[in-house]
Amino acid sequence: MxxxxxxxxxxxxxxxxxxxxxxxxxxxxxEPPRMLTRPIPSTQEPLPVIGMGTWQTFDVGPDAAEQAPLEEVLRTFVALGGTLVDSSPMYGRSEEVVGTLAVKTGLQPKLFLATKVWTSGKAEGIRQMEDSLRKLRAQRVDLMEVHNLVDAATHLDTLRAWKEEGRVRYVGVTHYTASAHDAVAKLLQSRKVDFVQINYSVGEREAEQRLLSVARERGVAVIANRPFAGGGLLQRLKRKPLPPWAAELDCESWAQLLLKFVISHPAVTCAIPATSKPSHLRDNMKAGLGRLPDEKLRARIAAEAA
Incomplete structure (x- = not known):
């Protein structure tokens, strides 16, 4: 040569x-390891398996000092491969803070923005969704969800039109209690939606009884909220040593082990732990790397966390 x-x-x-x-x-x-992804069933678009919730954590005032840790959280989230940020008009100032920081950091184009409509009536629903777009500083959002099934039929009709107009990319419904799972399953069987967001964790496994199977059969992406059962699981386990076999799953903390239990279910697309602490965010994001548990190891995780 x-x-x-x-x-x-x-x-x-x-x-x-x-x-x-x-x-x-x-x-x-x-190259550093990349975040695992799952395809959104309706389009096959890949979505990172660890997203971020904003309930309570992003509900802060406009003061720069209050928002500084959240700016670091958002920057770190994207740097480590995250995209989906989930909010709601019922989360206080969270939508506005997410929108402000997304624009300030220049990260908005890299985010998969999800929020919700949580009111009754067509006109009021449109007003609220328009307000969410304004707060998020977005011309459109990636995902608009009907929160807790409130007036779901009305809002899903509106969102079908919004999707055709390009104002939303995906449409979904949400709930956070097991008592509503039957109602959510019935809606998935009667209406076409792209996403469902429900509570699912090693401490709240009711979705395994029916809802996760229905979502998978209907080709609906699943976002798991409350992956730590509202924080109760981590509080209970923080004094318990991590089992040595957690290393088989590349896990260094209980948070990573609990998140891997959630995202290893074949119906789950993404989990959305919420945090305002950069160190916790880094810990959570590691759950999207490396090996996932098979059924045998899922059972061991559940037994250890019981």
Whole structure:
């Protein structure tokens, strides 16, 4: 090979190997591991398995000092491969804070923004959704969900039109209590939606009885809220040593083990733990890396967390 062609070859290959003056050959450093993704069933668009909720955590005032930790959380979330940020008009100032920080950091184009409509009546629903777009500083959102099934039929009709107009990319419904799972399942069987958001964790497994199967059969993406059962699981387990076999799943903390239990269910697309602490965010995001438990290890996680 001529010197010219050798130089061109090395340049085209990205200089994967470098030769020192002493003649040693060094491999380029490996790329960091990437967040696992799951396809959204209705489009096959990949979605990272760990997203972020904003209930309570992003409900802060306009003061820069209050928002500084959340800005770091958002920057770190995206840097570590996250995209889906979920909010709601019932979460106080969360929508507005998410919108402000997304624009300030320049990260808005990289986010999969999800919010909700939580009111009754067509006109009031439209007003609330328009207000959410304003607070999020977005011309459209990726996902608009009917919160807790409130006036679901009315809002889903509106959202069907909004989707056709390109104002939302996906449509969904939500709930956070097991007592509503039957009603959610019936809606999934009668209406076409892209997403369902429900409570699911090792401490709240009722969705396994029917709802997760219905979602999978209907081709509906599942967002798992309350993946730590509202924080109760972590509080109870924080003094308990992490089992040694957690290393088989590349887990270094209870938070990672509990999240891997959630996202390893074949019907689950994404889990959305909420935090306002950058250190907790980094811990959560590691759950989207490495090996996931099979049924045997899922059973061991459930037994350890019982």
């Amino acid at each position: 001529s010197r010219f062609h050798r130089r061109a070859f090395l340049h085209a290959s990205g200089l994967a190997l470098a030769t020192t003056a002493a003649g040693r050959v060094w491999a380029a450093p490996p």
